[in-house]
Amino acid sequence: MNIFRSLKYRNFKLFFYGQSISLMGTWMQKTAVSWLVYRLTGSAFLLGVVTFVSLIPSLVLSPYAGSYVDRHNRFKVMVNSQIISMLQAGALAAMLYFRFYSMTGIILLSLLQGIVNAFDVICRQTLMIDMVDNAGDLPNAIALNSTMTNLARVIGPALAGIVLSTLGEDFCFISNFMSYIPVLICLYLMKMKVVVNVKPQTSLWEELKEGFEYISTEKDLMSLIVLLSVSSLFVLPFNTLMPIFAKDLFHGTAKTFSLFESAMGFGSVLSAIYLANLKSNNHLVKTIIISGFLFGGSVLLLSFSNILLLSLLFMAISGIGMMAQSAAINTYIQAHAAPHMRGRAISYYIMAYQGVMPVGSLLIGVLAEVLGPKEAVAISGCIGILSVLVFIYYKKRFFAPPVPVTTLEIKKL
Template identity: 35%
Template sequence: MAPTALPQFARALRSLNYRRYFIGQLISLAGTWMQQIAMSWLAYRLTHSALVLGMISFFGQIPILLFASVGGVWVDRVDRRKLLLATQFLAMMQAGVLAIVSWQALATPTLLMVLAFALGCLNALDVPARQAVAVQLVDNPDDLPNAIALNALLMNGARFVGPALAGVVVAEAGETACFVLNALSYLAVLAALAGIRLSAVPKSRGSALAAFHGGYRYALQHPTIRLLLLLVAGVSFFATSYSAMLPIFAREVFGGGARTYGLLVGSAGVGSLIASLVLAARDPAKPVGNLIAWAAPGIGFCLALFALTPWLGLAFVELMALGFCVIVTVAGSNTVIQSEVDEAYRGRVVGLYSMAFLGVSPLGSLAVGALAHAWGTRPTLLCGAFVTVLLGLTYRHVALGLGHAASGTRPDNPRR
């Protein structure tokens, strides 16, 4: 299919740079998801501990909470393509080390936590850069919201394919094979980045500390951005950490193994993929904020249903619905934020978004792991579901009061 014949929901792919980037990232992110599934399964196979699973997730994502805002400052000050080349190459090296450790049977919970932390530090730079670079990859600035939605589609397409492949590969060839395949998958995105040329964007000047403070001040003074960052952070802490407990559900609740685990994660990925398609295909004139207002409380309802179900088939459906609501909320929030933000602050604001979505999640994973160890998995998830419903309903009330947050219309920029 020629680029000019692409459907409306994929209009950003008409830009050659974005098309190359999209294909490279699709391959690489599928490998990344394979590694995440294999690493969690390896940790659970070695320890059979909910606490260790929570700790692995914690150490993999806590660097984003600690360093993503600093990474956002870098994104606004350096060449984003070169930054991505560096982070992707180093991530490939991390996957190679993990493969060697697994192959030689040297893996321990402590070593897995160290390697997860190393990758998390790279992601603190890589994730804000990947979010911010979208505006430079599209030829038409009007295609930016579609590019953001396609980025979510990219992530969730990989989230669907990666876990399903990982479940088969782990069952047939072991965790090491997943780590090797992930290392090789980085070659695709490195080749794509080597072939693209980015348009120029304004670079942040002055001291890094002043830029850091300026990014926080800008986000806090912008009512829509502030509200959405708080919503995403709440969802990440109380709801999305359920994924750290899926190995326990796979084995102890549903009596399965690695393949069941991969299918559970893949089911959430299917729902996320559908949500990404809905966001990509939506009419730009229709407010995405209205979708968020319905999906945010829906996350809690779906999580509660999953926590209570004793049937594997029903769990697949509930996780699909949960994945749908999560992505409508977080990816829809990203679309509104990036549509609202001033270009001079883009890297720093998407750094804060990365903190809210990915950085807060490890705190939730650590809390869920500890509480599940003490109380049990189902009661812990039910508590998170209840709080998430309250958060979603609170957001809906406040957003309707603000008006622009619910409709997605842009208010005047706050004082900078």
């Protein structure tokens, strides 16, 4: 089938299968952590804090991580990051297994995972081109990777909902620890020929400055990164409040909360499958605009819904919009960034997508405490719609269609 054409490459296939299992464990743990924190504290603010510390390293460290990855063997960095993540998951599992309910411990371990992810995510994104032999299959590989991530977002929370209500919270954390075993096996079976860039004579600080200057002068890339930053800062954090929607507004349980996560993940999978089937990247900007309206509009409608099934529908639509927007921007950047700048360009994408979200999670937690969860989510949706309108205005005035990086240039990596 056309949608799975990237799986014909051995390295990408091993990566795909290993990560599929690991990410399900990761989402089980994320769901369990959110539920545990709110069950123990009943605080929307602390929910925001835990999300904040798990993602803030992507904001602070992404430019450095991008330059670091450009200087070193990306594959080895990714293997090491997976090992550290496994140890972090093991420490969290042990803490919960022995009923050591420490918010400080949860926050510190979440911070550690965030630091590791700042490097790991950039490695995984920039290694896509090394896992497929034909550069023409790069968009398909990116879309399949997104499909895998979001399918895990459907299955992981669904499993977590069952496990939380039957076997307990600690089993979710143990499952995540065990899920790193298959991914490490698959990584060691891969035969990667990664071209390591010759370490430049310039300092790392000069490289960071060079990367920022490059992004700043490429107006098309910069405008997309700003749009994604606004979306991640003000819109995507609405998901932080879903435990409150499930428990307080709909008087549900952990299973109800898992339905919210799974609904958004299901929409994301549908969106990723659609993107994987695209044979051309000629309409990426149009996809970004439409998906932005879908994302902001569905979040706004969610804030007015008092019916559970309708709320789940809006969650699914928000997943479609969020996935299409972020994946299309990712593909655009990888296809149009200069090869020697790809790691640094992707680092700014990661900073925009994941780095600013923790700040938004903290803000929406405070906003929910002051105004209420529904009001906070409504504001998020309105900002999402407004940001797309501003982007359209900017595009019409300043957006010049760039010349994409050719297949030959990509293969020179």
